[in-house]
Amino acid sequence: MDAIVLIQGMNILYTVLALALVMMGLAIVMGLLNVLNIVHGEFIMIGAFTAYAVQAAGWPYILSVPAVFLVCGALGLVVERLLIRPLRYDPFDTLLATWGLGLLLRKFVEMFFGRAFRSVQVPLPGSLQIAGHSYPTYRIMIMAISAALLVSLVIWFRKTRTGSRIRAMVGNPTLAEAVGISTVALARNTFVAGTILAGFAGVVIAPLVPIEPQMGITLVVNAFFMIIIGGLGTVVGLIGGATMIGGIQSAVSAVFDPTTAYLSILALSVLFLWRWPRGIFPRV
Amino acid sequence: MAFFLASSILLLLALFGLPLVAGDFWAYQLTLYYIYAIAALGVGLAWGQAGILSLGQGLFVAIVAYLAGYSLIYAPFGSAAYAGIVLAVMIGSVVAFIIAILVFRGRTESGPSFSLLTLALALCGYQIVGSWSSVTGGFNGLSNVPALPGFGGFLDLYYISMSMLVLCMSFVSWLFRAPIGTIWRAISENERRLGYFGYNTARLKSVAFMISALLAGIAGGLYALQQNLVTPDLAGFNFSGDLVVFAAIGGRSTAFGPVIGSVLVGALSSELRDRFPWWEIVIGLLFILVVLRMPGGIVGFLSTLLPRHRRKAGTAEVVKAAKRIVAKPADIAMNKIHCSVGEVQILDGLDFSTTDEKFVCVIGPNGAGKTSTLNVLTGALAKQSGDIHIDGILIANPTPAAIARRGSRSQVPDPFPISETEPS
Incomplete structure (x- = not known):
């Protein structure tokens, strides 16, 4: 009995943290900049393909991390300059423009890599012993990475100069500009940070999922709903949304089946979009 | 006017003659994209007029396609077959109206949350239909939907779909010019202000969404007839997305736009995507260009080149709103x-x-x-x-x-x- 509880608990924790990792970049871009960045899923996909390309070139897995910083960073800069900024960070217009961009990137990757499923080898195979039970090492690694990122995000947002500048910009862009904060550059950097985080999440999850050009769609749709349920623009909302969705997904999957779990998440999203479009933990 | 009549007659003649000239395969393909065009017309109507973008319009195509499929399977004879399809279309529209009025009531912003809600609903529908295989045939779909009594071949269906498309386009362009079209456009500009004028904006928006679902439903019924098969993919992410792309690229603020989008982008894509992989990249770029630079799409762009075709916008007389208010002091x-x-x-x-x-x-x-x-x-x-x-x-x-x-x-x-x- 103990073993089942422990393993189930670990599974739920893993689901929650993996979800938080996947949605973190979107939470920043959507919560702080109001950009409904539906191309987030494609950035994750590109991150995963970067890991695949690094492996195909015969380089060690860890090199995908600097590679994805370059690829997704450059992509983020270009997208911000050509799409997001001309649309003045408007939620509705950016949703449409990034929808089109998603279409474009999926086809682009498809031209290079084809539609076949690819895979990346797990960099840390084997398992660790936790209280006498074994648990896959790489999963524990993902949990650690996600938790570390979440903590540093909170500290970065609450304690650093950049964090307080961003809060100033989100609160009142005109005043922030008036006290000498370059909101254009700050918004650009924040957006690029979000795309790099998305690409990084793609690198991290690459060994565990089938990699193909369409993989981003489901991820991004779920991440959207999570952020909506959790509430925009707060770290508590991010964790809350991930916990709620991750918890429900694991619990309902364990009791019923994954389809029912997915359905209940969708139903919950519909309920929130209908009654509480600002989520559980809205930014005041 | 004479020019308009002449060109309409020419266009109709071309539409009638096309399958005879182009051959069976194209007749079949065009029928499918006429059907998509009807659904895209609905997306364009709700989006271009009332400012409501549905990212899950496929849901209403799917609901009606399944219901129509069932009614044809269980009552394939005589007037029951027709009645079943009409009933299915009506059910789809009523469902859409109920969803919209529940969401819009007591909320004046029509930002992206309604779009995401329609997307979530469509994905729900996809999952339910896909996993409830005892009733819906699961992901393989509802197969062997019989044809309408009296209309067998795909040439018949070409003419049925074409007539429905022309009918729907006339209806939509009438709506554009009717007072309600003016009010929809005003709502999408400044909903709060229209509220202050005494218009029940929630109800008016829901009507727009209902009509767009009505068009989606007509497309759904025709789809079941033409394909003899209904699959959950109709409610999936990609199909709804395609409809939005068709409406946007063609031009969402005219009745011709979504149709041109569907026939040009849709039918050409199905032909070209295998031979030219970059074709869909071109489509993606075109869509982004529409969002960034030309909200009127292809039709809007062309009509700026032809000034005599420019519509006199907003000339329709506005219906009487609330009863005329005489300035009397109120307590x-x-x-x-x-x-x-x-x-x-x-x-x-x-x-x-x-x-x-x-x-x-x-x-x-x-x-x-x-x-x-x-x-x-x-x-x-x-x-x-x-x-x-x-x-x-x-x-x-x-x-x-x-x-x-x-x-x-x-x-x-x-x-x-x-x-x-x-x-x-």
Whole structure:
């Protein structure tokens, strides 16, 4: 009995943290900049393909991390300059423009890599012993990475100069500009940070999922709903949304089946979009 | 006018003759894209007119396609077959209306949350239909849907779909010119203001969404007939996305746009995507270009090249709104109004009344709650408790429209236009 509880608990924790990792970049871009960045899923996909390309070139897995910083960073800069900024960070217009961009990137990757499923080898195979039970090492690694990122995000947002500048910009862009904060550059950097985080999440999850050009769609749709349920623009909302969705997904999957779990998440999203479009933990 | 008639007749003749010239395969393909065009027309109507973008329009295509498929399987004979399809289309529209009115009631912003909600609903539908295989045939779909009695071959279906498309286009272009079209466009410009004019904007928007679902439903019924097969993919992410792309690239603010989008982008894509992999990249670029630079799409772009085709926008006479309000002084009484937003208490037990035909000025320092008082009075800001009487009549549910009908009206459209142009 103990073993089942422990393993189930670990599974739920893993689901929650993996979800938080996947949605973190979107939470920043959507919560702080109001950009409904539906191309987030494609950035994750590109991150995963970067890991695949690094492996195909015969380089060690860890090199995908600097590679994805370059690829997704450059992509983020270009997208911000050509799409997001001309649309003045408007939620509705950016949703449409990034929808089109998603279409474009999926086809682009498809031209290079084809539609076949690819895979990346797990960099840390084997398992660790936790209280006498074994648990896959790489999963524990993902949990650690996600938790570390979440903590540093909170500290970065609450304690650093950049964090307080961003809060100033989100609160009142005109005043922030008036006290000498370059909101254009700050918004650009924040957006690029979000795309790099998305690409990084793609690198991290690459060994565990089938990699193909369409993989981003489901991820991004779920991440959207999570952020909506959790509430925009707060770290508590991010964790809350991930916990709620991750918890429900694991619990309902364990009791019923994954389809029912997915359905209940969708139903919950519909309920929130209908009654509480600002989520559980809205930014005041 | 003569030009318009002549070109319409030529176009109709071309549509009639096309399958005879182009051959069976193209007749079959074009039928499919005419059907998609009907659904895209609905997306364009709700989006281009009322400003409601549905990212899950495929749901209504799917609902009607399944219902029509069932009714054809179980009652394939005589008038029952037709009645079944009509009933299915009606059910789809009613479902859409109920969803829309539930969401729009008591909410004036039509931002992206409705779009995401339609997407979530469509994905729900996809999952339910896909996993409920005992009834729906699961992901393999509902197969062997029989043909309509009396209409067997795909040439028949070509003509049925074409006629339906022409009919739907005429209906939609009539709506564009009708007073309701003007009001929809006004709502998408400034919904709050229309509320102050006494229009029930929630209901008007829901009607727009219902009509767009009606078109989706017609497409769904035709789809079941043409394909003899209904699969959950109709409710999937990609199909709804395609409809949005068709409407956007073709041009969402005309009746021709979505149709041209479907036939040109859709039918050409199905031909070219295998031979030229970059074709769909071109489509993606075109879509982004539409969002960035030419909201009118292809048709809008072409009509700027041909000035004589430019429509006289907004010439339709506006219907009589609420009953004409004669400026008579109203007795206003607000009792114990409590209003707070988030954690901020704005009005705490406010009592305010005007009587005796006096001109009232409200003076106070910044943040005193002058505007909030007016906003509560006009229904723009929800109060938590207290009541409002106008001319002694209790206003139970103060929406802007309800209060405007009683004679109170805010004339402050937006005092700080600069706040809209700043990135946030």
